[in-house]
Amino acid sequence: MDGMTEIRWHARAGQGAKTAAQILALALLRTGKGVQAFPEYGPERRGAPLRAYTRVADRPIRRHDSVTDPDVVVVLEPSLVHEAGVAEGLAPDGYVVFNGDEAPPELDEVVVRCVPAQRLASKLGSGFVNMVMLGAVAAELGEPPLADLQDAAVETLGRKVAADDVRRALSEGYAWLN
Amino acid sequence: MTDVRLLTGGEAVAHAMRQIDPDVVPVYPITPQTPIIQTFAKLIADGEASTEIVNVESEHSAMSAAIGAALAGGRTMTATSSQGLALMAEVVYIAASMRAPIVMALGNRALSGPINIHCDHSDSMLIRDSGVVQLFAESAQDAYDLTVMAPRIAEDARVLLPVLVCLDGFTITHSAEPVSLLPDDEVARFVGPYRLRNAVLDTTRPTTQGPFAMPDYYFELRRQQAAALEAALDVLEEVAAEFELLSRRRVGALEAYRLEDATRAIVALGSTAGTVKDVVDELRDEHEAAGLLRLVSFRPFPSAAIAAALEGCASVAVLDRADSPGGTPPLHAELAAALYGSDLELAGHVYGLGGRELHPPDVREIFRGAAAPYVGLRGERCPV
Numbered sequence: 001m002d003g004m005t006e007i008r009w010h011a012r013a014g015q016g017a018k019t020a021a022q023i024l025a026l027a028l029l030r031t032g033k034g035v036q037a038f039p040e041y042g043p044e045r046r047g048a049p050l051r052a053y054t055r056v057a058d059r060p061i062r063r064h065d066s067v068t069d070p071d072v073v074v075v076l077e078p079s080l081v082h083e084a085g086v087a088e089g090l091a092p093d094g095y096v097v098f099n100g101d102e103a104p105p106e107l108d109e110v111v112v113r114c115v116p117a118q119r120l121a122s123k124l125g126s127g128f129v130n131m132v133m134l135g136a137v138a139a140e141l142g143e144p145p146l147a148d149l150q151d152a153a154v155e156t157l158g159r160k161v162a163a164d165d166v167r168r169a170l171s172e173g174y175a176w177l178n
Numbered sequence: 179m180t181d182v183r184l185l186t187g188g189e190a191v192a193h194a195m196r197q198i199d200p201d202v203v204p205v206y207p208i209t210p211q212t213p214i215i216q217t218f219a220k221l222i223a224d225g226e227a228s229t230e231i232v233n234v235e236s237e238h239s240a241m242s243a244a245i246g247a248a249l250a251g252g253r254t255m256t257a258t259s260s261q262g263l264a265l266m267a268e269v270v271y272i273a274a275s276m277r278a279p280i281v282m283a284l285g286n287r288a289l290s291g292p293i294n295i296h297c298d299h300s301d302s303m304l305i306r307d308s309g310v311v312q313l314f315a316e317s318a319q320d321a322y323d324l325t326v327m328a329p330r331i332a333e334d335a336r337v338l339l340p341v342l343v344c345l346d347g348f349t350i351t352h353s354a355e356p357v358s359l360l361p362d363d364e365v366a367r368f369v370g371p372y373r374l375r376n377a378v379l380d381t382t383r384p385t386t387q388g389p390f391a392m393p394d395y396y397f398e399l400r401r402q403q404a405a406a407l408e409a410a411l412d413v414l415e416e417v418a419a420e421f422e423l424l425s426r427r428r429v430g431a432l433e434a435y436r437l438e439d440a441t442r443a444i445v446a447l448g449s450t451a452g453t454v455k456d457v458v459d460e461l462r463d464e465h466e467a468a469g470l471l472r473l474v475s476f477r478p479f480p481s482a483a484i485a486a487a488l489e490g491c492a493s494v495a496v497l498d499r500a501d502s503p504g505g506t507p508p509l510h511a512e513l514a515a516a517l518y519g520s521d522l523e524l525a526g527h528v529y530g531l532g533g534r535e536l537h538p539p540d541v542r543e544i545f546r547g548a549a550a551p552y553v554g555l556r557g558e559r560c561p562v
Contacts, residue, residue: 037354
């Protein structure tokens with residue numbers, strides 16, 4: 001879409017979609033891209049369906065409307081395919097990155113890349129499902145480089161989490177779709 | 179080396195506040211302003227600013243405390259949104275009349291009711307005639323730049339009025355964008371020390387503040403206050419020119435975007451201007467002579483500059499993000515007055531109330547002259 005890639009994240013509030021959308025934007029900003037990251041706010045309560053967005057382009061981004069025709073949809077929370085219209089507006093050449101071993105029937109009509117992020121995060125023991133998914137999204141996009149993404153994530157998440165766990169979760173997801 | 183960060187508009191304003199390091203910030207939380215003061219409070223807790231935050235029990239008290247602090251002799255800032263501004267409105271008028279140079283960030287949000295948390299400009303327009311300066315940001319960068327500029331405008335001896343930096347709720351307050359921060363010492367030098375000529379606590383020069391004014395003086399005081407707001411236009415341009423030397427970014431009273439040979443133009447405030455710029459570029463690629471006049475300063479209203487910028491246009495569409503039930507929406511009314519006597523065609527549109535989206539195809543419709551007076555309103559007419 002005119003040199004701009006638009007990504008829509010689906011999750012439940014508290015699952016870290018807003019943070020993942022921002023980390024991706026930060027890492028891409030560092031590679032010289034124009035970026036924007038924002039959540040869609042409804043009633044704020046933990047567990048409510050939430051959408052977040054990342055825009056990236058080769059030039060500064062000026063538009064300030066929501067994303068209606070995403071190039072990429074990321075489903076952090078698999079149960080949302082039943083209720084949230086996750087494939088809505090997906091660009092004709094777009095795809096869905098889905099947290100699961102196989103695509104659900106609701107996504108039969110669209111291209112789906114499956115990442116068993118829940119399982120991978122459990123295996124790692126740190127529970128960073130959002131970071132596994134973020135790593136996979138970066139691999140599928142072809143940018144930013146994994147190391148840049150890891151640096152941006154560690155910087156954003158700060159001292160409250162173990163940096164090595166974050167880096168591992170990202171690289172696990174990255175390796176899955178790379 | 180430039181310090182470019184990914185910041186929400188709210189965080190960008192908080193960083194400007196950190197660099198300005200005001201003496202006092204009395205504040206009461208309200209969505210979508212909260213991230214501003216939350217981020218700022220964290221920066222203070224981290225030792226990056228020395229401001230005294232005064233936790234008050236309402237926005238009415240926040241502005242009252244701000245007046246006291248500013249007139250006592252301390253640089254004072256605050257922030258609010260929507261209902262907070264509505265509750266504060268009584269005291270905003272008093273802040274302006276007492277010529278208190280308070281800087282306030284306003285996260286624009288629709289007024290109730292029905293209750294809503296999303297953006298429109300009805301809160302700004304509620305205090306349109308209070309006598310404060312109102313500057314509208316298009317982006318997080320703009321919100322930062324205007325906040326750094328604001329104390330210089332507010333505290334100029336020709337002005338001495340509150341300055342509001344208005345940023346669209348959520349669209350700017352909560353969206354993360356690249357923001358280039360100036361070095362701390364450059365902002366400190368740019369803003370300079372707070373020097374109020376008639377500070378209450380200056381016991382060597384006792385003054386009376388907030389006196390009773392009967393028919394013998396009220397009119398004159400009001401006229402002086404209005405003249406100060408008019409003078410803010412020149413001060414804004416001076417400060418903008420000086421700021422440009424530091425930042426290489428120019429944010430004056432208005433921005434003419436591809437207007438020089440435009441025959442059709444849109445006039446808009448705030449974040450929507452960014453969306454319109456994208457559409458202007460698309461139309462230009464299609465050999466349509468479209469342009470945008472982005473208004474930064476709504477108060478004071480730069481009528482002469484607007485008329486000059488739109489001189490070559492055949493038709494102009496003005497976008498109001500607030501309605502005036504039973505009358506003409508505020509920006510439309512101002513434009514009509516500024517362009518009185520000109521033969522260009524002026525169309526008014528209300529859009530985006532309560533956070534209703536405005537997408538590029540809507541903007542194209544407006545440029546084509548095919549949009550309804552209420553853009554994006556569902557149904558042909560609303561049931562009464």
